[in-house]
Amino acid sequence: MNTKTINTKQHILEVGYHLVSKKGFTGMGLSELLKAAGIPKGSFYHYFQSKEQFGETLLRRYFDQYLARVELLFQSSEGNHYQNLMRFWQYWVENNRYLCDSGQCLVVKLASEVSDLSESMRQVLTTGTRQAVHLIAVCIEQGKQAGDIQVNDSQAMAEHLYEYWLGACLMNKIHQDDQSLERALVRTERLLQGTRPL
Incomplete structure (x- = not known):
């Protein structure tokens, strides 16, 4: 594939x-x-056999870029695993107007729409979200082993937090304020510290 082909496809x-x-x-x-x-x-x-194939490619590209950023953040040497996780969630709060309200988060934007419309696009969403949860679970487990994070089951906690934050982001879109995400941040801090959530 030559440079012109790559550039045209990326442009689309x-x-x-x-x-x-x-x-x-x-x-x-x-x-x-x-x-x-x-x-x-x-x-x-x-470049694309159909609009549906375009949608699949769009979602794969989105997840590739998103997961690369998350992995880089979690591997940061600026803080311990707990601090890196909280930086990730804090980023979610600080950028919700840009990511959630503007639709830049394609998981929130497209999940209910394309899951009923296209099985192949639903599968891309399934794979991408599972990969995101896996990165969170690995960071939690590393923090648990280092004594930074106090949880019993890293995988279960990662699934719970990801699902909770997606729900908070949806509520943010409905109410057009940051309260649901701010509550999610407080709850996440307490859960990762082994404190009973509010």
């Missing part, structure tokens, strides 16, 4: 990402994507 995905994050997957028409990207229909079908 980047333009599509911004449209999908604003309008949803079904809300973004193919003609709208072609116009915004400045490409003919033939160019789109050169």
Whole structure:
């Protein structure tokens, strides 16, 4: 695959990402994507067999970038495992207006929409979210072994926290305020410290 091919495909995905994050997957028409990207229909079908395959590729690209950032954060030498985990959740709170409200978090934006629409896209979401939970679980377990984190079951805690934060982000979209995420941050601190949550 030559540089021009890679650049064109990435351009389509980047333009599509911004449209999908604003309008949803079904809300973004193919003609709208072609116009915004400045490409003919033939160019789109050169890279993607269908809109659904485009959606799969878009989600895989999103998770690849997201997971790489999370892994880098968790491997940071700036703090212990507990501090790195809390930095991750704090980032979620501080950037919720950008990530959640604007639709930049494709998990929150597309989960209910595409899970009923496309089995292949649902599978990408399933794989991506499981990988995210795995990274959290590994960091919790490392913190547990180092004495930074006080939990019994690292995997169960990672699943609970990820699900809890996704729910908090959805409530944030509904209420248009930060209260649900602020409560999630306090609850997370207490859970990781082995303190009974409020």
